[in-house]
Amino acid sequence: MTRALLVYALTLLALLLTAWLSLLAFSQHPLMLSGLWQGDDMSALIVRDVRLPRMLVCALVGVGLGMAGGLLQAVTRNALASPHVLGINQGAGLFVALSLGVLQRWQLPTLAMACAGAALSGALVMLLSGLHRGRASGVRLVLSGVALSSLLAAMTDGAVMLNDELGVSIVAFMAGSVDGMTWQQVAGLWPWVLGATLGALLLAHPLNLLQLGDEAAHSLGLKTRTVSVLCALLVVVVAGAVVTYVGAIAFVCLIVPHTARALLGRQDYRLVLPLAGLLGGALMLLSDALSRLVSYPFESPVGIVTALIGAPFFLYLTWKQRR
Amino acid sequence: MRGTSTHAPLLLAAALPGALLLTLLSLAVGAVPLTLQDTWHAVWSDSSPYSHLVLQLRLPRTLLAWPVGAALAVSGALVQGVTRNPLAAPDVIGVTSGAGLAAAFVVLVLGDMPLWTLPLSAFVGGLAAALLVYRLAWRGGVSPMHLVLVGVAVTQLFAAGIDYLASAQADRVALAVIWLRGSLWGRNWEHLMLALPLLPLLPAALLLAQRLNLLALGDAAAQALGVSVNNTRRQALLLAVLLASGAVAVAGTVAFIGLLAPHLARLLVGADHRRLLPLSALLGGLLLLLADTLGRGLLSPLEVPAGIMTALLGAPYFLYLLSRHRGGMI
Numbered sequence: 001m002t003r004a005l006l007v008y009a010l011t012l013l014a015l016l017l018t019a020w021l022s023l024l025a026f027s028q029h030p031l032m033l034s035g036l037w038q039g040d041d042m043s044a045l046i047v048r049d050v051r052l053p054r055m056l057v058c059a060l061v062g063v064g065l066g067m068a069g070g071l072l073q074a075v076t077r078n079a080l081a082s083p084h085v086l087g088i089n090q091g092a093g094l095f096v097a098l099s100l101g102v103l104q105r106w107q108l109p110t111l112a113m114a115c116a117g118a119a120l121s122g123a124l125v126m127l128l129s130g131l132h133r134g135r136a137s138g139v140r141l142v143l144s145g146v147a148l149s150s151l152l153a154a155m156t157d158g159a160v161m162l163n164d165e166l167g168v169s170i171v172a173f174m175a176g177s178v179d180g181m182t183w184q185q186v187a188g189l190w191p192w193v194l195g196a197t198l199g200a201l202l203l204a205h206p207l208n209l210l211q212l213g214d215e216a217a218h219s220l221g222l223k224t225r226t227v228s229v230l231c232a233l234l235v236v237v238v239a240g241a242v243v244t245y246v247g248a249i250a251f252v253c254l255i256v257p258h259t260a261r262a263l264l265g266r267q268d269y270r271l272v273l274p275l276a277g278l279l280g281g282a283l284m285l286l287s288d289a290l291s292r293l294v295s296y297p298f299e300s301p302v303g304i305v306t307a308l309i310g311a312p313f314f315l316y317l318t319w320k321q322r323r
Numbered sequence: 324m325r326g327t328s329t330h331a332p333l334l335l336a337a338a339l340p341g342a343l344l345l346t347l348l349s350l351a352v353g354a355v356p357l358t359l360q361d362t363w364h365a366v367w368s369d370s371s372p373y374s375h376l377v378l379q380l381r382l383p384r385t386l387l388a389w390p391v392g393a394a395l396a397v398s399g400a401l402v403q404g405v406t407r408n409p410l411a412a413p414d415v416i417g418v419t420s421g422a423g424l425a426a427a428f429v430v431l432v433l434g435d436m437p438l439w440t441l442p443l444s445a446f447v448g449g450l451a452a453a454l455l456v457y458r459l460a461w462r463g464g465v466s467p468m469h470l471v472l473v474g475v476a477v478t479q480l481f482a483a484g485i486d487y488l489a490s491a492q493a494d495r496v497a498l499a500v501i502w503l504r505g506s507l508w509g510r511n512w513e514h515l516m517l518a519l520p521l522l523p524l525l526p527a528a529l530l531l532a533q534r535l536n537l538l539a540l541g542d543a544a545a546q547a548l549g550v551s552v553n554n555t556r557r558q559a560l561l562l563a564v565l566l567a568s569g570a571v572a573v574a575g576t577v578a579f580i581g582l583l584a585p586h587l588a589r590l591l592v593g594a595d596h597r598r599l600l601p602l603s604a605l606l607g608g609l610l611l612l613l614a615d616t617l618g619r620g621l622l623s624p625l626e627v628p629a630g631i632m633t634a635l636l637g638a639p640y641f642l643y644l645l646s647r648h649r650g651g652m653i
Contacts, residue, residue, distance in 0.1 A: 128642055139468045143410075143645055146475045150578065151638035154631045157504060161625055175486055250483070295491045304490055307483035315476040319459050321469070 004271055007263045011278045015059075018285035022055045023047065026292035049182070057181040057189060058284040058302070061242050062252060064193040066280020067200045068238040069253025070260065070273045074207040075231040078138045080317055082254035083118070083239045086145035089250075090152035091121025092243035093174055097159040111188075115240030122236060124148060138321065176247035176303025178288060185245050192241035197277060199234045203227060204270040211267060249284075249303045251310020256280040258317070283309075334591060334602070342609060349385045349616040350377050354624035383515045384507045388615055388629075389608035390518040391507075391570040392580055396607020397528050398566040399581025400588070400600055404535040405559045408467035410644055412582035413449075413567035416474035420481035421452025422568035423576035424488075427502035431488045438517060442572040449568035452477060453560060468648070485576075505577030505630025507615050514573045521569045524562065525604055531559050532596035539594065577630045579637020580607050586640070610636075 024031045024047075031043050031051070065083075072081045083089050095117025099108045129144040156174060206227045209217045217224050242249060260275040261267060287305040294300050294308075351362040357373055365377040399412040413419050425448025426441050457465070460473040485502050500506060534555045537545045542552050567581065584607035585599065592598040614632035621627065 128646060130646075139472050140645065143468070143471060143475065144642060146479075147638050147641045147645065150634055151642075154504075154634035154638065157631050158627055158635070161627055162622065175490065294487070298491065300487060300490050304483065304487050307479075308487060311476070311480035311483045315459070315473070315480055318469075318472045318476040321472065 004264055008275065008278075011263075011275060011282065014282045015278055015285070018282045018289065019055055019059065021289040022058055022285040023051050025289045026296060027051075028297055053183050053186050054178050054181045054288065055285065056186045057178055057246060058288045059281040060186070060189045060193045061178075061246055061249060062256075062281035062284030063277040064189075064196055064238040064242055064280070065249060065253040065284070066256040066260075066276040066278070067196055067273055068235045069255075069280070070257040070269070070276040071200055071203070071207070071231045072235050072253070073257050074210065074269055075228050076141065077211065078141055079258070080138055080142045080254070080314075080321070081145075082251070083235060084248065084250045085142055085149070085254060085314070086125045087121045087149035087152055088118045088125075088235065088239050089243055089248035090149040090156065091124075092118040092240050093248045094152045094156045094159065095120075096243060097156045097174075101159050101162055111240060111244045114244045115236055118236040118239040118243070119232075121148060121152060122232060142318075174248055174303075175301040176249040176306070177301035178246050178291075179299060179301070181246070189241060189245050192237055196234050196238045197274075199230070200273045200277075201270075203231060203234070204273050207231070207269045207273075208267070211269075247301075247303055250307040251314060252280055252283055252287075252306050254317075255310050255313050256283060258313075338605060338609070342605075342612075345609065345612055345616065346385055349388070349612055349619075350381045352616050352620035352623070353381065354619075354626075356620075356623060379511070383512045384510050384615065385612065387507055387510050387515050387518055387573065388612035390521045391574045391577070392584070392607035392609065392611030393525055393604035394518075394521045394566040394570040394607070395577060395580040395611070396584030396588075396603040397525055397600055398563040398570070399583075399607075400585035400596070400603040401528060401531070401535070401559045401563040401566075402581070403585055404538065404596060405556050405563075406465065406467065406470060407539065408470060409586070410467060410471045410582075410641070410648060411474075412579070412585075413563060414478070414576070414578045414581055415471055415641075417452040417456045417477035417481065418449045418564055418567045419571055419576045419578070419581075420478045420485070421455075422446065422449035422571040423502050424448055424481040424484045425451075426572050426575075427485050427488050430502070431492050438513060442517060442520075442569050445568040445572035446565060448481075449564045449571065450561075452481065453564050500628055501575040503576070504628045505571075505575035505633070506618075506628030507574055507611075508626060508628065510573065518569065518573045521566060524566055524569070528559075528562055528566075528600050529597065531555065531562070532600055535559065535596045536594075574611075575630065577611065578634045579641065580610050580633055582644075583633075583637050583640055584610055586644075 027046065029042060029046060031046060069082050072083060072086070073079060092114040095113040096110055099110050099113040125141070125145045125148050128148065129141040153174070206222055209220055209222045210224060210227060212220075214224050256279045257272065257276045259279055260272045264271055264275060283306070284302070287302050287309065291300045291302040291305045294305065347359060347362060350366070351357045351359055355376060357365070357377070361371070361373055362377060365371040365373040368374070395413065402411045402413060402416065403409060422445035425444040429436050429440055429444045456470070456474050456477050459477075460470045489503055501508060534550050537548050537550045538552065538555060540548075545552050570577070585603045587606050588599050588602040592602050610633065611629060614636070615629040618627040618629050618632045
């Protein structure tokens with residue numbers, strides 16, 4: 001237990017540090033926290049209206065994605081599963097692109113469309129990999145997911161090109177960008193992330209049982225199907241909300257649960273899921289700060305930074321999978 | 324082989340007029356649609372008002388589709404033959420994206436470099452990617468699914484790099500799309516010259532055909548029949564990387580042709596590489612030309628990059644192959 005306490009304390013510290021970085025670091029106008037109460041109006045304005053909502057969106061997205069990744073890995077019992085690798089993000093992205101583009105005249109609610117897309121691609125990848133017929137092999141699940149995502153991404157590109165005035169904004173959107181976030185996005189995002197967090201905490205114990213295998217869990221009185229469906233629902237809602245507000249953020253949901261498990265040294269999801277959320281927040285905040293640094297003075301979409309961090313990690317995981 | 328040899332001349336006889344017709348069609352389709360008659364006229368006489376459009380803008384693209392598609396397809400056939408893996412292809416095992424990242428670096432970051440540096444850097448990138456994937460997937464042998472899995476991960480890594488380079492060049496989105504998706508957009512006679520060295524490499528693949536046939540019997544059997552297994556494998560992979568990176572250098576990271584074309588060819592003429600390789604080349608060129616023509620024609624005057632069209636065709640086929648693949652080691 002002391003180890004868990006230590007890990008949580010350090011993670012909170014990391015969260016604060018990265019939040020400070022995300023709030024103040026790498027700005028074209030030098031920002032000083034002291035400037036806020038010494039009457040530096042420019043600093044105060046930038047921090048309050050630009051940086052603070054942006055930081056909060058990053059933290060919320062990170063928490064949501066960390067939880068979602070943990071849930072998905074627990075329920076598929078697959079170390080390589082993540083909404084991005086399995087094409088769930090890309091499905092949501094396609095439906096958002098469609099609702100902003102071709103289907104614009106029907107004024108469909110973007111969030112609902114994103115969730116529908118996420119659910120549809122999740123169901124497809126399950127069918128294709130044979131996950132519904134029992135435990136699919138990890139490799140088959142991942143390869144199906146990757147092929148499905150490349151199909152969905154190609155369709156999204158096609159949909160974007162159908163009305164090219166959207167073009168550039170959607171390019172940044174597909175990579176995931178927190179540029180221009182306002183309090184409106186914070187207000188839109190937090191209920192979903194809070195809901196998903198509560199749901200994940202409630203599901204943590206059943207997920208622990210699920211790790212024993214379907215039959216053992218069943219004999220312990222667990223409704224395995226219900227747990228799986230609820231988990232899938234939470235993942236879909238988080239992925240849909242994140243894609244709607246900031247776009248398809250790659251790999252945060254893959255890295256973070258692994259790190260949480262490794263730090264804690266055990267599989268107990270009651271500890272792993274909250275830690276994954278906090279670590280996800282810290283990773284997103286760090287990526288946000290880095291996204292302003294990597295091609296300073298220009299900004300890169302934050303999703304590209306997470307992809308640059310996450311892809312080597314994904315490679316490492318596949319390398320570890322060899323038998 | 325099962326008696327399919329009789330099909331080959333028939334197939335060629337049917338394919339040639341089809342290819343010619345498609346070539347003519349690809350010259351006619353685009354933001355300014357022409358009738359076939361106008362197109363024909365523009366090709367043969369200088370007096371036609373469309374001759375600049377057809378000869379300078381569309382003809383190099385149309386011609387370029389052949390060497391690029393053929394190179395990708397033959398590269399795919401070689402990789403599939405060497406690894407005895409139906410899921411393998413230069414784009415699946417990371418070669419295309421490695422070549423794409425290196426070429427994108429030259430174009431987007433270094434800027435005004437002489438054109439010949441493109442294929443060179445693409446080859447270096449492609450070779451590095453192939454070596455990396457093989458090294459990481461190796462454990463006293465390479466299981467087909469694992470090779471593909473590592474290839475996919477390496478592809479994600481390089482794709483993130485290309486994304487980063489492209490995002491820093493937001494003002495040149497059209498150029499970035501070439502490296503992200505693959506497209507023949509804006510390719511001209513100069514690019515066609517760049518693709519010409521691919522042509523002698525295509526028949527070179529045929530020199531390996533007989534040994535690849537023997538390799539299909541298994542390493543031990545091939546060795547017993549006097550094939551130097553490791554040498555053959557090395558030569559074939561090197562050739563595959565050369566072909567794929569040459570194609571990427573001029574048309575970007577076009578996906579799935581290297582997977583699709585050899586499979587189609589195998590369905591038509593069987594597994595004998597002496598027939599499989601030439602037919603793959605033909606089908607690869609045809610597929611890319613078709614993808615480019617459709618991409619220009621479907622939503623004209625907008626243009627969908629050829630790479631998107633090939634992904635729309637190829638990704639479902641890859642999923643189908645995956646669902647059928649029941650090999651061990653997974």
